[in-house]
C-alpha cells in the first residue's frame with residue numbers, strides 16, 4: 001500500500017479546497033441561509049408542522065443532503081477531470097499508485113470536504129431554527145456514506161466526461177433535479193398517490209428519508225431500506241470505478 | 254552486467270488502427286545516457302509511455318531492473334522519473350507544493366532537504382512559492398524535471414527536454430544531465446537536436462517508423478559510419494580532375510580551388526600518403542590542407558534516408 005501517495009493526493013486535493021475556500025464553503029452556506037429565509041420564514045408560517053416537527057426544522061436534513069449531494073459530485077468530478085484536461089494525469093498513471101489508492105485519495109478528499117460542508121450547514125441552520133438530533137451516530141453515518149457515495153459518482157463523472165459541458169450537465173440535469181424532487185422540502189406523504197409511487201424510483205428519497213429519521217425518528221420509508229439503498233448505490237459506484245481502472249477506460253491508450 | 258531496461262518484441266497498435274511500434278528490442282545499459290533519435294512520429298513518445306505505464310503495449314515485454322512492468326509494476330515504476338514532452342503542469346499550485354506532491358505520489362516520505370537541493374540545482378529555489386502558471390516556459394520545463402527527480406529515481410526519461418528551450422538554458426540542462434549521470438542515474442532522452450546527442454550521449458539509438466534502426470555506442474557509431482574528408486587548397490585552380498588521379502575518390506569544389514578527398518575511417522590504409530605523393534609527381538601544389546569528420550547529423554540523415 002502506497003500510503004505516501006494517498007496522503008499526497010488527499011492533501012493536494014484539500015489544498016485546492018483551501019485555495020478556493022470562499023466558493024467552496026461560503027456559497028453553499030449562503031444559499032442555505034437563503035432557503036431558510038425563503039422557505040422557513042416566508043412559507044413555513046403556513047405549515048404548522050410536518051410529521052410533528054416544525055417546517056423549518058423539517059427542512060434542515062433535506063437541505064444538508066441536497067448540498068452534500070451536489071457538492072460531492074461537482075467536487076470529486078472536478079478533482080479528477082482537471083488533471084485529465086490539463087494532461088498532468090500522466091504523472092498519476094506513471095506512479096506506483098494503485099487504482100484503490102487513487103480512489104481513496106481523490107474520493108476521500110472530496111468526501112471530507114462534503115462532511116465539513118454538511119456540518120457547516122447544520123451549524124448555520126441552527127442560527128435559524130431549533131432542531132434536535134435523535135440518533136447522532138446514524139446521522140454521521142448517513143452523512144459520511146452519502147458523501148462517499150456521491151463523491152464516487154463524481155469521480156466516475158470526471159473520468160467519463162470529455163468536455164466541460166458534460167461535466168456541468170450531469171449535476172445540473174440529473175443530480176440537482178433528483179435532489180430537489182427527493183423530498184428535501186416536503187414529505188412524500190404530502191404527494192398524490194401516483195407521484196408517491198414515481199418518487200420511490202428516486203434514490204435520493206431514501207437518503208433524505210434516512211437522514212431525516214436520524215434527526216427526528218420519523219421517516220417516509222423504513223430506515224433499513226434507506227440504509228440498504230445507500231449501500232447499494234455505494235456498491236454500484238465502487239463496481240464502476242473498479243471496472244474503469246481494470247480496463248483503463250478513458251485513462252490509457 | 255544485466256541491462257537496467259530490457260525491451261523485447263514491443264508492439265503498439267493504437268485504437269485508430271495505427272501501428273506506432275512494430276516490434277522493438279532494446280537493451281539500455283546501467284548508468285549510461287542513451288539518446289533516442291528519430292523523426293517526428295517515429296514512435297519515441299509511444300515507447301517511453303509504455304515503459305512508464307501510461308500506454309499499454311499490444312505485445313511484447315519490458316523489464317526495469319529485472320521487474321516486469323506489468324507483473325511487478327510498483328517496483329518498476331518506483332525506479333523511474335519521467336519528464337513528458339508536453340509542458341503539462343498544474344496551474345495554481347506553488348512550485349514547492351507540486352514537486353512535493355510528486356515525491357509523495359512515488360511513495361517517498363516527505364524530505365524538504367531533497368526538494369530544496371533539487372530546486373536549487375534547477376535554479377528554481379527563488380521561485381519555490383510562485384504559482385506554476387506564473388512561470389516562463391523554460392521554468393515550467395524545469396519544474397517538470399524537478400517533479401521527475403523528486404523521488405530520486407534511478408532512471409530518468411526525458412522526452413525532448415530541450416525542445417523550444419533557448420540555447421543558454423539548453424547548456425544548463427546538459428550540465429545538469431551530466432551531473433545526474435555522474436551520480437549513477439541512467440538517462441534516456443529523445444531529441445531532434447543531433448548536436449545534443451553528439452554532445453552528451455554514451456549510446457545512440459535511432460528509431461524510425463516504429464522500428465529501432467540501430468543502437469550503438471556513440472564512439473563506435475561515428476567510427477563505423479563516419480566518413481572523413483581531406484580538403485586541399487590548391488595553389489592553381491583546376492578545371493577537372495587530372496586523369497592520373499582517377500583512381501582516387503576526388504571531387505573539386507570552390508570553383509576548382511579545392512580538392513576534396515573522401516575516405517573511410519575504417520580503412521587502416523587511408524591512401525592519403527599515396528595521394529599526396531601523386532599530387533607532388535604531377536606538380537599540383539597546395540597551400541593548405543585540413544581534415545573533417547562527418548557529424549552524427551550526417552550519419553543520422555543518411556541512415557533514416559536509407560531505410561525510408
Ligand SMILES: Nc1ncnc2c1ncn2[C@@H]1O[C@H](COP(=O)(O)OP(=O)(O)O)[C@@H](O)[C@H]1O
Pocket residue numbers: 253267268269271272273291292293294295296297298299300
Ligand atoms: N493516441 C494515439 N492514437 C493514435 N495514434 C497515435 C496516438 N499517439 C500517437 N499516435 C501516432 O503514433 C505515431 C508515433 O507517435 P509518437 O510516439 O508520439 O512519435 P514521436 O514521439 O517519435 O514523435 C505517430 O504517427 C502518431 O500520430
Ligand SMILES: [Mg+2]
Pocket residue numbers: 297298299338412
Ligand atoms: Mg514525441
